[in-house]
Amino acid sequence: xxxxxxxxxxxxxxxxxxxxxxxxxEIPGEIKENNISIEYRNVTVYAPAVAETEDGYIGVISTxxxxxxxxxxxxxxxxxxxxxxxxMQGSARLAVKVASALVENDKRxxxxxxxxxxxFVIRTSAPIIGGPSAxxxxxxxxxxxxxxxxxxxxxxxxxxxxxxxSIGPIGGIPKKIDAAYSVGATRFLIPKGQMTYLDTIVETxxxxxxxxxxxxxxxxxxxxxxxxxxxxxxxxVEDINDVLIYYxxxxxxxxxxxxxxxxxxxxxxxxxxxxxLLNQAENTYGNASVSFNITDIPNFYPYYYRxxxxxxxxxxxxxxxxxxxxxxxxxYYTSTSKSFQSLINSQFVIYACEYFNAESKNDYVYKTLQxxxxxxxxxxxxxxxxxxxxxxxxxCVGAAQKRASDAGSYLSDAEVKYQNGDYFTALYNIAYAVQxxxxxxxWLGLTSHFNDTGTINSQELNDLAGEYIQDAQQAVVYSxxxxxxxxxxxxxxxxxxxxxxxxxxxxxxxxxxxxLFEALESLSNSNLALELIDGITxxxxxxxxxxxxxxxxxxxxxGIEPVLAVSYYExxxxxxxxxxxxxxFYYKYSDLIPxxxxxxxxxxxxxxxxxxxxxxRFSLWNYGILKYxxxxxxxxxxxxxxxxxxxxxxxxxxxxxxxxxxYETWTxxxxxxxxxxxxxxxxxxxxxxxxxEDYYKKSK
Numbered sequence: 001x002x003x004x005x006x007x008x009x010x011x012x013x014x015x016x017x018x019x020x021x022x023x024x025x026e027i028p029g030e031i032k033e034n035n036i037s038i039e040y041r042n043v044t045v046y047a048p049a050v051a052e053t054e055d056g057y058i059g060v061i062s063t064x065x066x067x068x069x070x071x072x073x074x075x076x077x078x079x080x081x082x083x084x085x086x087x088m089q090g091s092a093r094l095a096v097k098v099a100s101a102l103v104e105n106d107k108r109x110x111x112x113x114x115x116x117x118x119x120f121v122i123r124t125s126a127p128i129i130g131g132p133s134a135x136x137x138x139x140x141x142x143x144x145x146x147x148x149x150x151x152x153x154x155x156x157x158x159x160x161x162x163x164x165x166s167i168g169p170i171g172g173i174p175k176k177i178d179a180a181y182s183v184g185a186t187r188f189l190i191p192k193g194q195m196t197y198l199d200t201i202v203e204t205x206x207x208x209x210x211x212x213x214x215x216x217x218x219x220x221x222x223x224x225x226x227x228x229x230x231x232x233x234x235x236x237v238e239d240i241n242d243v244l245i246y247y248x249x250x251x252x253x254x255x256x257x258x259x260x261x262x263x264x265x266x267x268x269x270x271x272x273x274x275x276x277l278l279n280q281a282e283n284t285y286g287n288a289s290v291s292f293n294i295t296d297i298p299n300f301y302p303y304y305y306r307x308x309x310x311x312x313x314x315x316x317x318x319x320x321x322x323x324x325x326x327x328x329x330x331x332y333y334t335s336t337s338k339s340f341q342s343l344i345n346s347q348f349v350i351y352a353c354e355y356f357n358a359e360s361k362n363d364y365v366y367k368t369l370q371x372x373x374x375x376x377x378x379x380x381x382x383x384x385x386x387x388x389x390x391x392x393x394x395x396c397v398g399a400a401q402k403r404a405s406d407a408g409s410y411l412s413d414a415e416v417k418y419q420n421g422d423y424f425t426a427l428y429n430i431a432y433a434v435q436x437x438x439x440x441x442x443w444l445g446l447t448s449h450f451n452d453t454g455t456i457n458s459q460e461l462n463d464l465a466g467e468y469i470q471d472a473q474q475a476v477v478y479s480x481x482x483x484x485x486x487x488x489x490x491x492x493x494x495x496x497x498x499x500x501x502x503x504x505x506x507x508x509x510x511x512x513x514x515x516l517f518e519a520l521e522s523l524s525n526s527n528l529a530l531e532l533i534d535g536i537t538x539x540x541x542x543x544x545x546x547x548x549x550x551x552x553x554x555x556x557x558x559g560i561e562p563v564l565a566v567s568y569y570e571x572x573x574x575x576x577x578x579x580x581x582x583x584x585f586y587y588k589y590s591d592l593i594p595x596x597x598x599x600x601x602x603x604x605x606x607x608x609x610x611x612x613x614x615x616x617r618f619s620l621w622n623y624g625i626l627k628y629x630x631x632x633x634x635x636x637x638x639x640x641x642x643x644x645x646x647x648x649x650x651x652x653x654x655x656x657x658x659x660x661x662x663y664e665t666w667t668x669x670x671x672x673x674x675x676x677x678x679x680x681x682x683x684x685x686x687x688x689x690x691x692x693e694d695y696y697k698k699s700k
Contacts, residue, residue, distance in 0.1 A: 036071075038069050038070060038071055039070050040067055040068060042067040042068075042145070043065070043066055043144060043145055044064065044065045045064050045066070046063060046064075046137075046185070047061070047063075047064050047122075047133070047134040047156075048061055048133075048156060048175075048176035048177075049061075049134070049172075050176065053126070057175060058175060058179075059172070059175035059176050059178040059182075060125055061125070061179045061180070062123065062124035062134070063123050064120060064121070064122050064134060064137065064138060065119075065120070065123075066142055067145075068117070068119075068145045069116060069117050070115060070116055071115070072115060072118075073115070073117065074100070074115075074116070074117070074118075075118070076092055076093050076096050076117075077117070077119045078119075078120045079121045079122070081123055081124075082126075088122065088132075090132070090474075090477070091132045091134055091135035091160070094139075094161055094478060095138035095161055097163070098139050098163065098165050098240060099139050099142035099146060100142075101595075103143065105554075106147070106252060109146070109147055111147070116146070118142060132161075132170070133160060135161035136157060136159040136160060136161045136167050136240065136243055137159075138161070139243075140240065140247050140248075143240070144244070144247070149244075149249075149250050150248065151248055152246065152247050154185055154186045154187060155185065155188075155189065155246055155247055156183070157188065157189035157237070157243060157247075158170055158173065158191075159189070160191075160530075162527070162530050162531045163475070163531065164531055164543070164588070165241070166238060166531060166543070167238060167240070167243065168191060168530060168531070168533060169193070169194055169533065170191060173190055173194060174199075174225055177222070177226045177229075177230065177232065178229075180232070181230040181232060186232055186233065187233050187234075187235065188232055188233070188235075189237045189243060189246055190222060190235075190237070191238075193534065194236070195222050195234070196222065197222060198218070198219060198220075199218055199220045200217055201216055201217075201218055202215050238539075239543075259549075259556070261566055261569055262566065263561075265450060266563065266566055267332070269446050269449035270332035270333055270336070273332070273442055273445075273446070274327055274332035274336045274339070277335075277339035277343070277442075278320075278323055280343060281319075281323060281339040281340075281343050281346070282320060284342075284343055284346040284347060284350070285316050285320050287346070287350060288316060288347075288349035288350050288353075291349065291353035291354070292310075292349055294353075295356055295357060296356065297309055297352070297353070298356070312345045312348050313346070313349045315341075316341075316342045316343075316344075316345035316346040317342075319338045319342035319345065320338070320339070320342040322338040323335045323336075323342060326338060331571075331573065331574060332570075333566075333567040333571055334571050334573075340435060343435050343438075344431050344432050344435050345431075347434065347435060348427060348428045348431040351427040351430065352424070352427060355423065355427060361423060365423045365426055365427065366418065368430055369411070369418055369430055372414075372430045372434050372437075373411060375434060375437050376404075376407050376408060376433060376437050379437040379440045379441070380404040380407070380408065380437075380440075382441075383400040383401045383403070383404040383440050384510050384511065386444055388456060388458075389455070390452035390454040391454045391560045391561075392451070392452045392561055392563060393452050394456060394513055394516075395563050395597070396444060396446050396447045396563070397443075397444065398514055398516060398564070399443040399517070399564060400439075400443040401506065401511040401514035402517060402518065403436045403443065404440055404511065404514070405502065405505075405511055405514050407432075407437045408433075410429045410432045410433040410436065411433045414426045414433065417429065450561045453559050458512070461512045461513065462507070462512050464516060465503070465512045465513075465516040465519065466507065468503075468516055468596070469515065471519070472499075472503065472519045472520075472523045472526065473500060475496070475523050476493065476496050476497060476500060476522065479496070480493055483529060488533055490528075490529040490533075492525040496523075496525035499518050499519075499521045500518075500519065500522040502518050503515040503518035503522060506518060517564070520589060524585055524592060525585065527588060528588060531584075532584065540584065541580055541587070544583075544588055545572075547587075548569050548572075548588075548590045549569070551590075551591050551594040554594065555594035560597050564593055565594050566590070568586045568590040569587065571586050572584075
């Protein structure tokens with residue numbers, strides 16, 4: 001009889017254990033299905049916009065509910081009603097990127113933004129005029145959610161977000177202030193520099209029986225408009241830090257590094273190279289000058305060959321002088337760049353002189369082209385096959401591969417020019433390609449001067465290059481859409497597209513390191529297309545300088561020498577006085593490089609709840625207690641029976657209280673009401689969805 005009782009109890013316990021999951025009590029902000037638990041936080045903010053009606057343009061309010069959830073993979077989802085233009089999706093993606101960059105560098109926070117998915121639900125009462133003016137508030141919302149900061153309920157803002165975290169210009173501010181007042185805002189944030197606006201005033205004057213209507217444009221103050229009409233304060237914000245201070249009271253400390261950019265290791269590696277190239281440039285220029293003086297170069301209409309060659313020789317001398325000047329200022333990479341320019345022009349002058357001295361000009365160009373092709377093949381193989389061991393060799397090999405790719409493009413063009421009989425252009429392209437091939441060895445040789453920290457294999461490098469090519473593509477599309485929306489154009493977009501195409505080709509042709517850095521260049525150009533919409537100011541240049549400086553210093557603290565970033569940072573300094581737009585580009589580019597170098601090699605391995613959800617392997621028998629399983633089953637059975645009994649008692653008590661409780665559907669009338677009801681930016685237990693499907697039903 002006892003055996004039968006034990007057998008029944010054993011069967012019951014096994015059935016119970018196979019049909020029941022171990023679980024914790026539900027808490028706000030968590031969804032559980034089977035063995036999967038997903039935590040999330042959300043916040044609703046107001047975004048003012050402009051809508052077109054039969055009576056003209058008016059200000060309207062959109063609500064944006066931003067949600068983050070863990071066990072994600074950095075994906076962004078946008079749901080709009082009515083349907084918004086594509087720039088809303090672009091703004092959401094950029095908002096996540098900027099917020100993620102801020103949080104990743106915040107030592108106070110241990111959240112990894114790439115392990116979350118992001119949802120934006122945008123609702124408005126009327127179709128709004130396109131524009132990226134919600135970008136900044138979406139960035140503030142995502143940042144606050146990741147950091148778990150509470151947002152102020154009476155602050156409303158308008159402004160686009162730039163890739164560097166600065167706030168970009170928008171339009172329709174007075175109408176947006178009207179809309180903000182309708183939801184109880186007491187403070188309104190606008191982009192810096194937009195405190196004034198133009199207003200059109202129509203005046204009707206009656207004189208001598210004649211009625212005359214005049215229209216004139218007057219300059220008005222935004223702050224006065226808001227205060228006089230609504231008692232609302234208006235503040236200018238320059239970057240996302242300003243926005244966060246007003247909304248949350250928190251901000252990200254601005255890191256200003258006093259560390260020297262040009263370290264002893266950097267100087268020891270670049271100075272000998274700069275010295276060698278300067279000597280080569282001087283010798284080549286001397287040879288070019290001698291050849292030019294003893295060569296009879298024709299100078300008649302319509303080509304005036306001698307005048308053309310003279311110009312190239314003068315350019316070679318100017319670049320040589322600049323190289324010497326920068327060398328004296330200890331800007332060694334800048335010196336090498338100028339030496340390189342001098343070498344190209346001097347080499348072309350030598351080719352031109354030999355061309356006019358040759359018996360068969362066609363044969364001379366053909367032979368020169370073939371020699372250059374042979375040299376290119378050898379050097380490109382070297383760049384392609386040099387093993388990348390770590391972060392330093394990644395940079396050096398990337399620079400070498402980029403130069404091999406450039407040389408190949410110039411030689412391809414030289415072949416076309418040769419076939420078309422344009423020998424002069426063909427010779428210049430050959431001179432450029434030869435010097436580019438020479439520089440391959442220079443860059444590969446730099447690796448030995450630094451510790452090659454970190455590891456990376458070929459598959460990881462290909463994946464990383466592909467990831468940044470996708471980022472660059474998104475940036476190009478986003479910037480193009482925004483520029484079109486506000487009626488602007490930018491040459492940076494053309495450059496970004498060109499670099500993006502080169503990156504794709506180089507990745508396919510076995511130059512993944514070159515593809516990676518070309519994608520970064522493309523990304524820098526796309527970013528600048530937006531950031532420089534309203535022009536270049538000293539503040540922008542200084543901010544770009546400080547950001548790049550801090551990134552380089554942070555990279556060194558991690559044990560990584562960002563030799564390529566330092567080189568371009570140094571190069572940027574040489575343009576600050578005369579070409580600030582070029583300086584901005586190289587500061588931005590040097591700022592991006594250290595971030596790429598800090599990768600861990602685990603990209604592509606994160607799982608999402610949508611993709612490759614791992615199977616549960618939890619088992620009670622995996623803890624080394626198999627030999628005590630009989631006792632464990634017995635204890636589990638007793639515990640289960642006690643739990644069932646206790647659950648019945650509690651359930652009866654709860655059901656009585658439940659009958660007495662009346663639930664009401666709650667709709668927030670303002671952001672303030674929303675936060676009063678939702679502490680800590682979580683859903684209340686009463687509103688807690690019990691499944692993923694239920695969550696989406698409640699979010700509609």
